Amino acid sequence: MLFCLCLYNPINYMHTLSEENYLKCIYRLWQDKGLKITPTAIAESLGNNPASVVDMIRKLTDKQLINYDKKKGVELTAQGQKDATLIVRRHRLWEVFLLEKLGYDWDEIHDIAEEMEHIKDASLADRLDKFLGFPEYDPHGDPIPKANGKMAKRYSTTLADLKTGGYCRVAAVKDTTSSFLQYLQKLNISIGTKIQLIEKIPFDSSLVISIDGNERTTVSQKFGESVLIDM
Amino acid sequence: MLFCLCLYNPINYMHTLSEENYLKCIYRLWQDKGLKITPTAIAESLGNNPASVVDMIRKLTDKQLINYDKKKGVELTAQGQKDATLIVRRHRLWEVFLLEKLGYDWDEIHDIAEEMEHIKDASLADRLDKFLGFPEYDPHGDPIPKANGKMAKRYSTTLADLKTGGYCRVAAVKDTTSSFLQYLQKLNISIGTKIQLIEKIPFDSSLVISIDGNERTTVSQKFGESVLIDM
DNA sequence: TAATAAAATTAGGCAAGACTAATTTTATTT
DNA sequence: AAATAAAATTAGTCTTGCCTAATTTTATTA
Ligand SMILES: [Mn+2]
Ligand SMILES: [Mn+2]
Ligand SMILES: [Mn+2]
Ligand SMILES: [Mn+2]
Numbered sequence: 001m002l003f004c005l006c007l008y009n010p011i012n013y014m015h016t017l018s019e020e021n022y023l024k025c026i027y028r029l030w031q032d033k034g035l036k037i038t039p040t041a042i043a044e045s046l047g048n049n050p051a052s053v054v055d056m057i058r059k060l061t062d063k064q065l066i067n068y069d070k071k072k073g074v075e076l077t078a079q080g081q082k083d084a085t086l087i088v089r090r091h092r093l094w095e096v097f098l099l100e101k102l103g104y105d106w107d108e109i110h111d112i113a114e115e116m117e118h119i120k121d122a123s124l125a126d127r128l129d130k131f132l133g134f135p136e137y138d139p140h141g142d143p144i145p146k147a148n149g150k151m152a153k154r155y156s157t158t159l160a161d162l163k164t165g166g167y168c169r170v171a172a173v174k175d176t177t178s179s180f181l182q183y184l185q186k187l188n189i190s191i192g193t194k195i196q197l198i199e200k201i202p203f204d205s206s207l208v209i210s211i212d213g214n215e216r217t218t219v220s221q222k223f224g225e226s227v228l229i230d231m
Numbered sequence: 232m233l234f235c236l237c238l239y240n241p242i243n244y245m246h247t248l249s250e251e252n253y254l255k256c257i258y259r260l261w262q263d264k265g266l267k268i269t270p271t272a273i274a275e276s277l278g279n280n281p282a283s284v285v286d287m288i289r290k291l292t293d294k295q296l297i298n299y300d301k302k303k304g305v306e307l308t309a310q311g312q313k314d315a316t317l318i319v320r321r322h323r324l325w326e327v328f329l330l331e332k333l334g335y336d337w338d339e340i341h342d343i344a345e346e347m348e349h350i351k352d353a354s355l356a357d358r359l360d361k362f363l364g365f366p367e368y369d370p371h372g373d374p375i376p377k378a379n380g381k382m383a384k385r386y387s388t389t390l391a392d393l394k395t396g397g398y399c400r401v402a403a404v405k406d407t408t409s410s411f412l413q414y415l416q417k418l419n420i421s422i423g424t425k426i427q428l429i430e431k432i433p434f435d436s437s438l439v440i441s442i443d444g445n446e447r448t449t450v451s452q453k454f455g456e457s458v459l460i461d462m
Numbered sequence: 463t464a465a466t467a468a469a470a471t472t473a474g475g476c477a478a479g480a481c482t483a484a485t486t487t488t489a490t491t492t
Numbered sequence: 493a494a495a496t497a498a499a500a501t502t503a504g505t506c507t508t509g510c511c512t513a514a515t516t517t518t519a520t521t522a
Contacts, residue, residue, distance in 0.1 A: 016508075018509060018510090038469075048511095049510075051511075052511070053470095055508095055510080056509080111352075112350065112355065127333040127335070131333055249479060281499075282480090286480085
């Protein structure tokens with residue numbers, strides 16, 4: 001007769017590649033907005049089917065990395081936050097490495113880091129961090145979590161929020177797709193570039209901007225909302 | 232009516248993690264000895280069941296990476312050799328990186344490189360190679376394949392082959408387990424160390440050696456056969 | 463409120479890559 | 493050559509992580 005199948009639930013310190021990708025996705029959705037994190041939102045973000053997400057929600061719940069409540073949606077537990085933060089730390093550190101040490105372009109590093117973030121070794125992130133000189137931000141302007149989980153300021157104001165005539169410094173990008181990053185490069189915009197908002201077209205919210213005081217270009221509202229600024 | 236399910240067999244350029252590990256294992260068995268590569272040998276080397284190996288042999292054969300003949304055993308095709316060489320190249324380059332740039336110890340790097348070798352990006356190995364200064368050998372003394380597939384000399388004479396009174400330089404290690412590498416470190420032996428064979432004990436082929444002209448130590452035959460030398 | 467649309471869930475299935483157990487083939491000994 | 497041992501193979505199972513299709517639940521709208 002079986003009295004007890006499992007007395008306590010030992011926390012599982014090792015996660016699969018898929019579990020890690022889900023964790024990171026949930027972490028991003030949680031940081032991006034204050035919105036409820038639904039199975040559909042996760043599915044969309046990962047390009048998976050909602051049914052698959054429901055499966056994984058069950059697994060991550062069993063591992064005590066998330067809590068799921070139909071009304072509140074998905075929430076990371078303390079352990080889940082910790083684990084997700086470490087994956088993000090590794091991702092952003094590898095991005096710095098790929099750009100600064102191996103000479104990759106801005107738009108090439110994200111996909112490679114997407115694989116490298118899963119390399120498991122207790123001291124790897126800390127050694128890499130030291131080797132890179134403890135960078136605060138990754139090449140896209142996202143703050144790199146420190147070993148203790150803390151991190152520098154995340155920018156949230158976008159170019160679209162700037163008022164007419166105002167100046168700003170490009171602090172980060174909200175989108176890491178090649179198409180967007182290559183477009184920025186074509187416009188000579190990178191982290192640190194100074195931009196002045198000359199005019200906002202009422203019709204479609206297009207923005208007329210001056211890049212580094214020189215050129216005068218028109219960009220779309222979508223573009224403006226993808227550029228994070230420092231004022 | 233179906234006339235043709237598949238006109239030609241397009242070569243699959245992407246391999247799964249498992250396929251890559253099998254490929255590399257077959258490559259190693261092929262280099263190590265001139266022996267016939269059997270399912271059992273592969274199974275032993277990977278710690279898998281022979282039945283699983285038979286499954287994978289079928290898959291790699293379908294992908295035209297190996298040929299399997301009951302009499303000749305497993306052989307890599309030209310494509311299989313090429314792909315396996317690239318994986319070995321990545322493995323050894325990452326080992327150099329982990330040791331030289333991140334300060335890992337001799338015995339810690341192999342397992343991490345075992346994961347890093349699978350990162351897929353067309354230019355990653357070449358960029359890393361350049362960043363490291365085009366090293367010829369990895370930290371265990373194994374030659375690193377160049378981008379064109381060629382590589383420096385592999386050492387094959389072992390300390391056990393040295394004749395009494397003879398001198399040699401440690402060129403490489405045949406075993407990358409922590410237990411062996413830590414033992415070497417304890418004996419102050421690393422790549423480049425000079426060793427003289429003082430005496431060979433007839434009873435069990437133990438070796439009495441002098442390390443860097445100083446100490447006088449006795450090591451086992453198994454030890455002697457795991458150290459590759461340059462004379 | 464009833465009808466409709468959207469979201470979540472369940473049920474069932476599939477491929478990869480491992481396993482065990484049973485069987486067949488090949489090699490080695492008497 | 494027959495008996496035995498070892499190796500290879502087949503058959504069937506399991507888990508992970510995904511899918512589609514059907515169903516149920518929840519939200520929105522008329
Ligand atoms: Mn990833
Ligand atoms: Mn980034
Ligand atoms: Mn590997
Ligand atoms: Mn090595």
